[in-house]
Amino acid sequence: MRKIILFIHSTINGVVTGDPSEDKTNWAVWRNSAGIEEGSQYLLNIFETADTLLLGRGTYEDLSGKWTNTRGSKLGDKINNAHKLVVTSARPIDNLKWGEFEAPKQLTGSHIEEQIKDLKNGDGGDIVILGSPTLVRSLANANLIDEYKIVMHPVVVNVGEHLFDNLKVQKEFHLVDVKALKVGSLLVTYKPAKA
Numbered sequence: 316m317r318k319i320i321l322f323i324h325s326t327i328n329g330v331v332t333g334d335p336s337e338d339k340t341n342w343a344v345w346r347n348s349a350g351i352e353e354g355s356q357y358l359l360n361i362f363e364t365a366d367t368l369l370l371g372r373g374t375y376e377d378l379s380g381k382w383t384n385t386r387g388s389k390l391g392d393k394i395n396n397a398h399k400l401v402v403t404s405a406r407p408i409d410n411l412k413w414g415e416f417e418a419p420k421q422l423t424g425s426h427i428e429e430q431i432k433d434l435k436n437g438d439g440g441d442i443v444i445l446g447s448p449t450l451v452r453s454l455a456n457a458n459l460i461d462e463y464k465i466v467m468h469p470v471v472v473n474v475g476e477h478l479f480d481n482l483k484v485q486k487e488f489h490l491v492d493v494k495a496l497k498v499g500s501l502l503v504t505y506k507p508a509k510a
Contacts, residue, residue: 322443323446327468358443403422448476466501
């Protein structure tokens with residue numbers, strides 16, 4: 316079975332977005348750039364077994380214009396050449412593009428969780444979610460995420476969305492690994508506790 320792996324940057328107090336009154340996709344306003352670079356190496360390691368990106372609509376719109384400019388970097392090549400799935404449950408996007416690379420496919424409709432279960436049971440490598448906090452909350456509620464890799468930066472902010480806002484029930488996790496990054500950030504890996 317394919318795993319779904321979340322990779323996301325967070326503040327110590329769990330904020331994973333920028334200021335919603337400005338550009339909420341711009342979490343770079345509080346991140347540590349050296350931590351981004353070091354965390355990117357760990358993201359590259361995930362792509363040893365992964366071949367698919369799963370993105371929420373807002374994250375897709377943000378990343379599709381950025382990653383296509385990273386040609387030549389190992390991580391950029393992995394992300395640009397990965398299969399991409401975009402969850403657009405409210406309204407489909409008329410023309411999905413990812414530069415000159417394979418265009419993403421849409422998952423739409425009211426049964427997104429069922430579609431993702433089918434993907435997990437299908438053929439292929441692991442599936443990586445980058446960012447996409449709204450999608451993450453939905454999939455966490457449906458118990459579909461197998462691994463949570465969170466780069467926690469040594470900063471606290473007072474605006475932005477928290478990763479686990481609006482969960483339906485309490486979630487328990489097992490700590491799998493912690494890596495201290497040189498710049499004071501931590502890469503924390505959790506797996507959901509089995510009931």
